[in-house]
Amino acid sequence: MAKRQFTGGGTSRSKKSHVESIAIPDILEPPTTIQLAQSMTHTKQVVEIIPLPAVDGLVDDNATAVHNGQVDADGWEDELHDVIQLESRDGAKAQTKNKKKLMLAGLTRWLAFRESYLEELLCFDGPGTQDIAAKCELHNQATAMRCLDCFGGKLEGWNGQFFERISLAHIGLRVQLGHHSGRCFQNQCGPVRFTVLDVSGTHHVNVDFCRCGESPGGWNECIQLLRVGWYPATTECPRTAFTFDYLNTFHLLTLQGKLNLYDYYKAILRKTDNIGLQKQVYRWNEVSMVVRQWRHLKSVKRAGHGHNPAGIAATKPGACAVECPACPHPGINLPVGWESLPNTERWLYQQVVAMDACFHLKLKARGFQDPELGSGWLYFVGEGSYQEYLAICKDQHEISMCESELNAVNQAYSKGTHDSLSVTGIIGVKCARHCFVLPNGIGDLQKGEQYCNVDYVVLSALKASRITEDQRALPDIGFSYDITCNWYKNFYKRLDDMPEHMQILDGIPTCTMIPKAHIEGHGPKCHTTWSFNFLRGVGRTHSETVEQEWAHIGQVGISTREMGPAARHSVLDDHWSTWNWHKLVDLESHLVKHLAEALLMTGKQKVIAEKFTSTFSPATIEKWRQMVAEWDLDKTKPDPYAEPSASTMMAMIQLKLAEEEVIEAMHGEPQLHDKLTVSAFVRLGLELEERQRALCIKGEGVLRNPLKRATLQEKRNALTRHIHAWSSVQPTYQPVVTSLHGVDSLAESANASPLVHAEDLKLYLPSELAQAQREVGCCSGIIEKEHRFRMAQVEDALEDVHHLRRIYAGLLAKYRINIASTGQKANTRSKMNIRAFNLKITLTIARYHDARRALLVLDSGGEWKTRFQEFKDGDN
Incomplete structure (x- = not known):
C-alpha cells in the first residue's frame, strides 16, 4: 500500500481514507521522494510511492508505438488528420459527420476487446494474485484491505499570494503501471499530460507503462490501466482514462435521478474550473463511448456471463435480464409433474402477462447507425430478426368491433405517426402481478400500435422465459391488454404467419383480460367477457401495474429520443434492469404485506358472501352455479354476469x-x-x-x-x-x-x-x-x-x-x-x-x-x- 509520511514542525499526522476489506495493489511508481515547499506552514511533504503490480493479459501489438506526447487526444483522433479540412460551413459539417463515423468505428473495434475488458472488471472485484499482492512492511503478510479514495486528490500550491491549482504531473508524480513490486527499468513514458477524469475533477498525470516483459498483463496499455481502476478511452494508444468511480457514480445518478450524461460531464469539469477561464478538456465524445461500454459490461458481469466458458458471444437472448422469481418458471420453481395437473389446479401456476404501449419513448429519424453491443440480451427484442419480420409482415388492419372510443382502439394504426420519427413508441410485455419487465419483452413501434409488433414481442418474451430451446411446455398463460377485445380476436390466425421458431403456444391454454381501470372505457359487451372479476384463477390481479413502470421510464424519453437507435436501446435496457432489480429486492416485503391483507380479507369476504347467498333460494343458487360453470367452459353460453340489455332503443x-x-x-x-x-x-x-x-x-x-x-x-x-x-x-x-x-x-x-x-x-x-x-x-x-x-x-x-x-x-x-x-x-x-x-x-x-x-x-x-x-x- 502507498505510504505517505508527513514531516515538518516537529509533528506528524496521518490521513484517513475510506477502506474496503479486499486487497488491491497500489498504482504508483518505485520509491521517489517529492518535496513541495509551502510558504504558509514551512513544511515539507515526503511521499514514498510503491508501484502497482500487474497480472496476465493480452499483448497489444500496437502498444509498442512510442508516445511522443505532442497530441492531447486519443487514438481515434489520429485518424482525423487524414480527413480533408474544408473551410466552408458545409465542409465543417462533413468533418463532424466523419468524426462521428470514426467514433462509431472505434466502438465496433472495441467489441474485439470486450472479453478481456470484462475479465479485468471481474479481476478488479477480487484480491488479485497472492504472490504479487501488496504486503505489510512489518509482518510481511498480504494485506486484506485496499483504499478506494487513493489517488485523484486535488492539489493547490502557494505562489506567494494565493493558493493556485496544480496538477499531480506538475509536482513530478509519475504513476508506474503494469509492474510488480520494485522498479521497472524498461518502462516507457506515457503521453504528456495523460488525462484522467475522476469524480474529484480532471487530472493531468505522468504515467509509465511497463515494457520489461515481467508484467503479467503484457504490454497491453489498456489492461495495465484497467488493473488500477482506470477505464481507457480507446483500445489503441490511450491518452485519456476515466476512473471506475467516475463511471459508477454517473451510473448510479442516472439510474436513480435520470441525470443525463452531458450534465454530469459538464458538472465534473466545473469542479476543476468553475469559472471556465482556462482551456477546458474536451472529452465528450470519449465519455459517450465509454459509458456505453460500461453499461454493457456491467449488465453482462452482473448476469454472471463473465464466467461462461463459451465466452460472451454465447449469451442467449434475454439472458442478462433480471427475471421475476415469483412468476412460474418451468424447471426452476415449479414442482415435478405440474404439466399433468387437472384444470382445477393448473391455475396455481398460471402466468399473467400484461401488454401496453408507451408513446413517450420516441426516436427522431436522424440517420444514426450505431452498432448494437448486445442486441436482444436484455429487454429489447433482437433488432435484426425483429426488423426482418416486420419487413415481410402482412398488412393486418382489422375492423374494430369494440363499442369503446379509446384512442388505443381507434388510433391503433396511426397514433404517434410522424415523418420526423423513426420510432413512435414502444410496446412492452410485463408481469401483470409484480410489474417486472420480461426478457425480450420490449419492441419499437413504427406506426401506431400494430398487431404485428405486439404479436412478435409477446412471443419473444414467452420464448425467452424457457430454459431450453426445445422446451414446449409452458404454464397456462393469461394475456392482459387494454385493447385485447380486438387484438385477441384473430391472434391465432396471425400466428400462422409467424416464423416457425416463434410458434410456441401450441396446446397451451390461454385466456385474455382487460385491466380493471381500462375496462370502464369499453362497451357493455367487454365488461364481462374480458373482466378480471369474472375469471377463475387470477385472484385480485388488476394488471394496472403495467402503467406504473411507464411513469418511471418516461422521464428518460427526453434524452433518448436524440440518441442513435442502439444507444437508446442500451440506456432503456439499463433503466429496466434497475427497475426489475429494485422490484426483486422489495419483493419479500411486498408479498408478505399482501399475504397478510389477503388472509384478513378472506375471512371478511366469506362472511359477506354467505350472508348474501342466504337471501336466495337453494334452487336459484344452483341454477346460477350451473350457468357459471357452463359459461366458464364455453363463452358462447348465456353470460351469467351480463347486465340486462335494453331490447328497444x-x-x-x-x-x-x-x-x-x-x-x-x-x-x-x-x-x-x-x-x-x-x-x-x-x-x-x-x-x-x-x-x-x-x-x-x-x-x-x-x-x-x-x-x-x-x-x-x-x-x-x-x-x-x-x-x-x-x-x-x-x-x-x-x-x-x-x-x-x-x-x-x-x-x-x-x-x-x-x-x-x-x-x-x-x-x-x-x-x-x-x-x-x-x-x-x-x-x-x-x-x-x-x-x-x-x-x-x-x-x-x-x-x-x-x-x-x-x-x-x-x-x-x-x-x-x-x-x-x-x-x-x-x-x-x-x-x-x-x-x-x-x-x-x-x-x-x-x-x-x-x-x-x-x-x-x-x-x-x-x-x-x-x-x-x-x-x-x-x-x-
Whole structure:
C-alpha cells in the first residue's frame, strides 16, 4: 500500500481514507521522494510511492508505438488528420459527420476487446494474485484491505499570494503501471499530460507503462490501466482514462435521478474550473463511448456471463435480464409433474402477462447507425430478426368491433405517426402481478400500435422465459391488454404467419383480460367477457401495474429520443434492469404485506358472501352455479354476469315505426299530413321536450352574466319558433288542443307575456292529457306510438345513467390522485370538467323521470314498473 509520511514542525499526522476489506495493489511508481515547499506552514511533504503490480493479459501489438506526447487526444483522433479540412460551413459539417463515423468505428473495434475488458472488471472485484499482492512492511503478510479514495486528490500550491491549482504531473508524480513490486527499468513514458477524469475533477498525470516483459498483463496499455481502476478511452494508444468511480457514480445518478450524461460531464469539469477561464478538456465524445461500454459490461458481469466458458458471444437472448422469481418458471420453481395437473389446479401456476404501449419513448429519424453491443440480451427484442419480420409482415388492419372510443382502439394504426420519427413508441410485455419487465419483452413501434409488433414481442418474451430451446411446455398463460377485445380476436390466425421458431403456444391454454381501470372505457359487451372479476384463477390481479413502470421510464424519453437507435436501446435496457432489480429486492416485503391483507380479507369476504347467498333460494343458487360453470367452459353460453340489455332503443323504434308506416301506406291507409307522419310528429315532440329540459337545467345560475343571458335568450327564441311550427301541425293529430287554447293559443301566449319562456310552454303530448281527452281528442295510433317511444326513452336513459356514472367515478378518481393540489389552473379546469359531466348526468336522470312519468299515464298497470323503478335522490 502507498505510504505517505508527513514531516515538518516537529509533528506528524496521518490521513484517513475510506477502506474496503479486499486487497488491491497500489498504482504508483518505485520509491521517489517529492518535496513541495509551502510558504504558509514551512513544511515539507515526503511521499514514498510503491508501484502497482500487474497480472496476465493480452499483448497489444500496437502498444509498442512510442508516445511522443505532442497530441492531447486519443487514438481515434489520429485518424482525423487524414480527413480533408474544408473551410466552408458545409465542409465543417462533413468533418463532424466523419468524426462521428470514426467514433462509431472505434466502438465496433472495441467489441474485439470486450472479453478481456470484462475479465479485468471481474479481476478488479477480487484480491488479485497472492504472490504479487501488496504486503505489510512489518509482518510481511498480504494485506486484506485496499483504499478506494487513493489517488485523484486535488492539489493547490502557494505562489506567494494565493493558493493556485496544480496538477499531480506538475509536482513530478509519475504513476508506474503494469509492474510488480520494485522498479521497472524498461518502462516507457506515457503521453504528456495523460488525462484522467475522476469524480474529484480532471487530472493531468505522468504515467509509465511497463515494457520489461515481467508484467503479467503484457504490454497491453489498456489492461495495465484497467488493473488500477482506470477505464481507457480507446483500445489503441490511450491518452485519456476515466476512473471506475467516475463511471459508477454517473451510473448510479442516472439510474436513480435520470441525470443525463452531458450534465454530469459538464458538472465534473466545473469542479476543476468553475469559472471556465482556462482551456477546458474536451472529452465528450470519449465519455459517450465509454459509458456505453460500461453499461454493457456491467449488465453482462452482473448476469454472471463473465464466467461462461463459451465466452460472451454465447449469451442467449434475454439472458442478462433480471427475471421475476415469483412468476412460474418451468424447471426452476415449479414442482415435478405440474404439466399433468387437472384444470382445477393448473391455475396455481398460471402466468399473467400484461401488454401496453408507451408513446413517450420516441426516436427522431436522424440517420444514426450505431452498432448494437448486445442486441436482444436484455429487454429489447433482437433488432435484426425483429426488423426482418416486420419487413415481410402482412398488412393486418382489422375492423374494430369494440363499442369503446379509446384512442388505443381507434388510433391503433396511426397514433404517434410522424415523418420526423423513426420510432413512435414502444410496446412492452410485463408481469401483470409484480410489474417486472420480461426478457425480450420490449419492441419499437413504427406506426401506431400494430398487431404485428405486439404479436412478435409477446412471443419473444414467452420464448425467452424457457430454459431450453426445445422446451414446449409452458404454464397456462393469461394475456392482459387494454385493447385485447380486438387484438385477441384473430391472434391465432396471425400466428400462422409467424416464423416457425416463434410458434410456441401450441396446446397451451390461454385466456385474455382487460385491466380493471381500462375496462370502464369499453362497451357493455367487454365488461364481462374480458373482466378480471369474472375469471377463475387470477385472484385480485388488476394488471394496472403495467402503467406504473411507464411513469418511471418516461422521464428518460427526453434524452433518448436524440440518441442513435442502439444507444437508446442500451440506456432503456439499463433503466429496466434497475427497475426489475429494485422490484426483486422489495419483493419479500411486498408479498408478505399482501399475504397478510389477503388472509384478513378472506375471512371478511366469506362472511359477506354467505350472508348474501342466504337471501336466495337453494334452487336459484344452483341454477346460477350451473350457468357459471357452463359459461366458464364455453363463452358462447348465456353470460351469467351480463347486465340486462335494453331490447328497444330510440333509433330502433324510429326505424321500426317508419317501416310500419310504409306498409300502412301500401295498404291504402290515408296520411293525415303531407309532410309529417304520426311517428315523425311524436318523435319531433319528444325532441322539443328534450330541448326544453336542457334549457331548464343549463339555464340555471347564468342570469348575472349578460353574454350568457343573451345566448340563453337566443336559444329560447329559436325553440319558441320551432314549437310554434310543430304546434301548427298538432291539431291534425290532436284536435283536442284546439278546444284547450283555441286555434292560435300557443303562439298568442308566447307573444303576449314575456314571462313565459320556451321551456315553460306546454306541448300537450298525449301523455300530458287527461284520459277522456286522449280518448276523444287524439287520432288513432298516436297514443300507442308515444308509448313505444317512451319505453325506448326510459331504457336509453337508464343505460346512459349507468354508463355516465362509471365514467364520472373514473374522473373523480383521476382528480383526487393525479390533479388535486397540483395547481390552481389544473384544479379549476378539472372542476369545470367534473361539473359539466355532472350536469350531463342530471339531464339524463331528468329524461328518465319524464319518460317514466309519461308511462305511468299511458300504461299505469304495465309490467315495465317492476324493472324501471322510481329514481330517488339517494340512488345517484
